[in-house]
Amino acid sequence: MNKPIPEKLASQIDAGVKLTMKKAIERHRRLVEFIRIWQNGQVVRLTAEQIPPLNSDE
Numbered sequence: 001m002n003k004p005i006p007e008k009l010a011s012q013i014d015a016g017v018k019l020t021m022k023k024a025i026e027r028h029r030r031l032v033e034f035i036r037i038w039q040n041g042q043v044v045r046l047t048a049e050q051i052p053p054l055n056s057d058e
Contacts, residue, residue, distance in 0.1 A: 026054035 005013075028035050029051040036043050 022054055025051060029053065 025035060029048050032048040034045050034047050035051060036045050038044075
């Protein structure tokens with residue numbers, strides 16, 4: 001029997017996953033590596049120059 005995750009914990013997990021993804025994308029940008037994203041129903045390759053920098057306040 002699975003108990004539901006409390007809303008506060010779910011929000012904290014969600015925030016942690018989003019921050020980790022942002023940091024991983026920023027790492028690719030700094031190492032001049034490309035990433036692939038889903039955009040308009042297609043997989044699109046972004047070069048490091050096309051990846052916006054991570055805001056320092058996040």
